Amino acid sequence: MSEDQITALLSGSLLYILGAIFLIVVILKGVRIVPQSEKFVVERFGRLKSVLGPGINFIVPFLDAVRHKVSILERQLPNASQDAITRDNVLVEIDTSVFYRILEPEKTVYRIRDVDGAIATTVAGIVRAEIGKMDLDEVQSNRSQLIGEIKRSVESAVDDWGIEVTRAEILDVNLDQATRDAMLQQLNAERARRAQVTEAEGKKRAVELAADAELYSAEQTAKARRIQADAEAYATGVVAKAIAENGLEAAQYQVALKQVEALNTLGAGTGSQTIVVPAQALEAFGDAFKMLKGNK
Structure with missing residues (x-):
């Protein structure tokens, strides 16, 4: 080759x-x-x-x-603390944490340079704005509502960056020592006030119950008297009806029977007794026996 x-x-x-x-x-x-x-x-x-x-x-x-x-994994921003002033002029320190993920990378890489820094700054501004709309008591009690408002505001702000905010958390609300002492004094005063109110309400309730008991007793006594009066009226009516139907003899008969019952009770006593029977009593016995025979 x-x-x-x-x-x-x-x-x-x-x-x-x-x-x-x-x-x-x-x-x-x-x-x-x-x-x-x-x-x-x-x-x-x-x-x-x-x-x-x-x-x-x-x-x-x-x-x-x-x-x-x-x-495109979910990311967590470093925990951040920012000062804010509530509507009632109390300085608080808010610890926040935000989770997000990138949905549209083309927007993220061409519209914002430092994503984490931009989101952190946005969150800080929104937190201060939302805290300024609320009193301190509302910040403490309505934390979930505050978190929801912050999340919605952050989502609206970062929408042009192709980012989705998945979670926003308020980790802690810190107060300075002077504010803590003032709140403690207020809390103690409120507890003392509630104790006084509870005691006053208890005394008031006791007086109301005593008055109700007296009223109930009076009502029951009045009811008993009314029943007794009705019974006496009924008995009087029966006697009146008997007199109207049988004449005066029926009334005399009833009186005689009462006299006999009284003498029997007197004679049934224990011990040595001397019973003096007036003449009118003997006549009453006689009248009673006559009436009994006449009735038979």
């Missing part, structure tokens, strides 16, 4: 090798495998071309280039 043939053979092999290398480079440049937790931002000649999602993606080699690899 001549020298020219060897040279030609080597040249052809080199071309094949270079072609294979170029093909490998084209494949490597044109195929992009994106992890599940990321998105790739592709540019062509310095301008946004596309956003690659998780999986195998194909781009134009040497024309398209992956410029940004953005994580």
